[in-house]
Amino acid sequence: MKCIAPALALLLTATPLSAxxxxxxxxxxxxxxxxxxxxxxxxxxxxxxxAAPMVEQLRTLxxxxxxxxxxxxxxxxxxxxxxxxxxxxxxxxxxxxxxxPGIAL
Numbered sequence: 001m002k003c004i005a006p007a008l009a010l011l012l013t014a015t016p017l018s019a020x021x022x023x024x025x026x027x028x029x030x031x032x033x034x035x036x037x038x039x040x041x042x043x044x045x046x047x048x049x050x051a052a053p054m055v056e057q058l059r060t061l062x063x064x065x066x067x068x069x070x071x072x073x074x075x076x077x078x079x080x081x082x083x084x085x086x087x088x089x090x091x092x093x094x095x096x097x098x099x100x101p102g103i104a105l
Contacts (some may be wrong), residue, residue, distance in 0.1 A: 063090060 062068070067087035070077050083090075 061093075 064087075067083055069082045069084055069098050072079050
């Protein structure tokens, strides 16, 4: 919420009203829209930088999104996502491959 407040304040204060416009809607001018657009781009860039490692980790764990049911919230607040019963088996994870006994030569 702290991130939205400065943008909203900028949008509301950057648009002066003339005497004729007082009864009409408050519309932003081009400069305030540009500033808001720049702010939104910066926020999205920061989100992408922080989320990228998590998205990559999810990508390695989930093979096909169509193989999963919708999320379910449990009474304790946990959220689970179950695989569909008819989904093809998952390939072994790197951890599982490391745990398999190798052939001793």
